[in-house]
Amino acid sequence: MCLGHLKCARRRKNSVQTFLACLSSLGALTLSGCNTLPDSGPTESKVLEAARSQQLNPLGFHIISVTPQVAGILSAEIPPLISSLDIASSSSSRNDRIGAGDVLTITIFELGSGLFAPTGGQAIPGVAPGPSANVTNQNLPPTQVETDGTINIPYVGRLHAAGLTPQALAEIIRGNLSGKSQNPQVMVRISSDIANTVIVSGEVHHPGRVVLSTAQEHLSDVVAIAGGAVYPPEDSHVELVRGDKVGATDLGTLESFPQEDIHAHPGDRIHVIYQPRTYTVFGAAGTQATETPFKSPHVSLAEALARVGGPNDNRADPNAAFLFRFEDPVAAKQLGLDTPPTPQGIPVVYQIDMMNPSSYFLAQRIPMKTKDVLLIANAKTNKFYKFDQLISTLISPAITAAYVAH
Template sequence: MKPDRPPAKAVRLATLTCALALLTGCSAMPSSGPVESDILSDAKSPATNTLGYRIVNVTPSVIDALATDQPPPLNTLIETATAADAAERIGPGDTLQVSIFELGSSLFGGVGGGTGSGVATQSTGSQSMGSVGPLPAVSADNLPPIVVDATGTVDIPYVGRLQAAGRTPAQLATAIRGGLHGLSQNPQVLVRIANDIANQVVVGGEVRKPGRQELTLAHEHLLDMIAIAGGEARLPQDLQVYLTRHERTGSVALTTLENDPQQNVALVPGDRIQVTYQPKTYSVFGATSKVSVVPFPISQLSLAEAVAGTGGPSDDRADPNAVFLFRYEKPEVATRLGLPVRPGAAVAPVLYQLDMMKPTSYFIAQHFAMHDKDLIFIANAKLNKFYKFFNLLSTLVSPTMSAAYLAK
């Protein structure tokens, strides 16, 4: 005896009831994020938009406004009154070599002399052809190395204590010569910095040869000193350069430093250079192939390259009208965009929207520069939840429809 089959009418009723129940819960279907209408309505509601973010459609005028947002040159961040010839000035801790040339009687090397009319050195005499009489010998004496003390002064025999710090070697030589006036016959003085401690900078971080480096009369700039320190040890796009001078610090990306001569400032004694590893990344959420954090593959990355690098909007889920970029802008940038800024706010949240259904948007996206920690969100299509609903409904209804067919 065959078992009783359920009436086809009852099967259809059960199917309809199930469909209505699923349709009622359609809004509760899982989703990777809000749709465009949710984002737009949220921005207009003070109750939900507690950050006060504004939505800006990306247009050529927006690109122009953002293009003017360039980092200030380091020479405007680092104020200094240091003289241009600072690298050749003496400072505390320097070791000096002082040479004194004397004519005739010598304070430092004994009495020079000799016969004939030649010029003698080291207290010896010599005679040249055609001479008509003896000339006094010239002695050259090197004083022991002299270290400039913490007060910036040095002691010179027969002269006394002199201020050395802040002077050039030539200026100190003139001062020594003046001190020897009346004690030595026509003394000539040469001063050389044998060990330059004061005119150094410190280079650290991601360079191959960190340590102290001496400044020279070549007036080294920031890039010069990084090269002298062996060059960068990582990819340039991942490095940030910090310059500290007189207790003030400025920073610039290494790639910007390489491309902008204004950032490549001349160094002065006491500067500290730190090259730090700070890889730039951006995040991608929403209707894309994969939610991910993506490192910048190149130093200057556009929005078009960033979206393409993640596979772009999903064909079956994404709404190409609603590609959003979340960013905290500086207040002055938000002002240029015509957006209100909260008084005293350090940053202004801005939500940029790009409609990828318009061909012009692809041109614009090529000139929209990505920033570190930008967040890209590709909204789901409005029918995405219904698509998921009908897939689920099909899974549930197919066995029931088969049973109804067999019940006929």
């Protein structure tokens, strides 16, 4: 072998050794570098591992795979039980009762020369003249019910009026006038009703005091009388304060579930609050992490995933889409969850496999709820993909420069 060929062989050998050393260094760099790269969310194994760890899972949540049975329970859409306030009420409400602060109009009819009418009397229109037609009537000055629930009537004295109907109070006044007046008849009317009212405040067109009638208005009726909600029903949070109890739901539920649209009671306070429903997306979705508004009365899990672009082709593990939720206690009981409750509800994570075609049907049945969190897990190869992009970014200029120099 000539000297030139020997030198070429040695150069080739050195090049191969250098190339192998570079590959070895690159492999070590890849393994160490991948662990230090940032990521947008955990992988499926990390989520499952966290659920099994007491240290990483202080709430004690469980991960439930979405099955037809689970989808059936969730699709029942159990509304907030504002109707429990109606059950908790000790007595049925009456909207025709006199209360403190009311102003009463009292009219007294008497035969002949009465206690309250001028001498000579006044004939009743349409009644033929005669002894029985000499009837007088007199309206007493507006009578306000005192804070102790009493009123003062001339020739009668102080009477307790609070809690009585106008007809019952009229009969009591008539009974007390018997023997002092000739065949008295009494009519009582509430001219300024304060006791039989509710206060409506917040995001309605005409906030203020709404007078209840004997028609027994529902909560949605009262909101409508106040001009209706400013914002869509599903984004209008209705808070009911009744005595020392508080209940809440959205106006859309009151309109869709009659059993929840309970009767308003005198003294109720109704606050209508603008509370737009949103869900939050993290992880390897087609878009960046974002808070997404519902923008429609009902949004399914399938629609929620589609709105954020679904799993990202380059980064996501479509086998592992997770729905984090504080579940309703009733639904949690049906699911057999033993997780300790929190003030927000029962924490639970639902997992759906988007590589299974059946999951797309199930996702259409599951309704999203406000404050839900969607996590599309990162693929295990995501960090290698990122590292490859990083290396390409660093090496490409050097390769280009070497090529140009050559």
